[in-house]
Amino acid sequence: MAAVAALDVEQFRRSDRRLTPQRQAVLKAFLELSREHPTAESIYEAARRYCPTVGLATVYRSLDLFVQMGLIQKAPSLNGTARYDTQRVPHDHFVCLKCGRIYEFHKAQQPEADGEFDEKGFQVFNTSTIYFGYCPSCRQ
């Protein structure tokens, strides 16, 4: 978390981008919620606590920017609502088929992206295993 924030300031300095209060608020809100793979809407709500005038469009623009900068990444989602995730590399996801929530897990074994992909012209940046099912709240 501290690593992400530090990286952040440096990257902003290097580019001609500006570190506005809005972007700081969005990043802070994201870091706060990153464990739960937040939607833009929930990041927006949290960010308003730090910068009450920030607009939803700015939240989307900031998140897109952070994705472009490689600070965060989009998480695959089942129901058409974008979710965001940290860039920390090897972790797996549990996707609830009922509520769409995404949970994060850390597992020992991680499949290797072997030569098969390279042969076929695919360039692999990241690998993640997804478990589908019902989460504790939805298991009734």
Next chain:
Amino acid sequence: MAAVAALDVEQFRRSDRRLTPQRQAVLKAFLELSREHPTAESIYEAARRYCPTVGLATVYRSLDLFVQMGLIQKAPSLNGTARYDTQRVPHDHFVCLKCGRIYEFHKAQQPEADGEFDEKGFQVFNTSTIYFGYCPSCRQ
């Protein structure tokens, strides 16, 4: 494929659901395109070749129904457009970070959903590994 179609008729008979030409067209269209994890829109276009009057809303309703019946499933997507996938169990996905296309791969090793999930109250139905990167068309 034949297995899915056969299962289909049986399941319809058992429930009080009706096997309409529209639903047959949607299922046929989906089976035709299943390899490429089609969106509702592309299934709609293909389905109109079998049933020219079918509406987009009906396509969505049919796909939802097939998901409920366990015939097909939703595939995780990065860009807010739903994609559909077969229920055939062990296969992996490559998600292109640029165009959002999903490719299917069959790999030998498949991580096991071990007791860890059960302990925590998660019920795992299915497991899939996702590789993120650029596909051949987007690799430029």
Next chain:
DNA sequence: GTGATTGCAAAGGTTTTGCAGTAAC
């Protein structure tokens, strides 16, 4: 000062819903 960034509101794209008519059983 200059140009990137913002907030708002409007537009865009995807998916869902209400309803009267239709068709499968």
Next chain:
DNA sequence: GTTACTGCAAAACCTTTGCAATCAC
């Protein structure tokens, strides 16, 4: 004949975009 299903159009979402005003540099 019933009742589930359909097509249409409108509504409901989520996300992006245009633009004048603003603020970080």
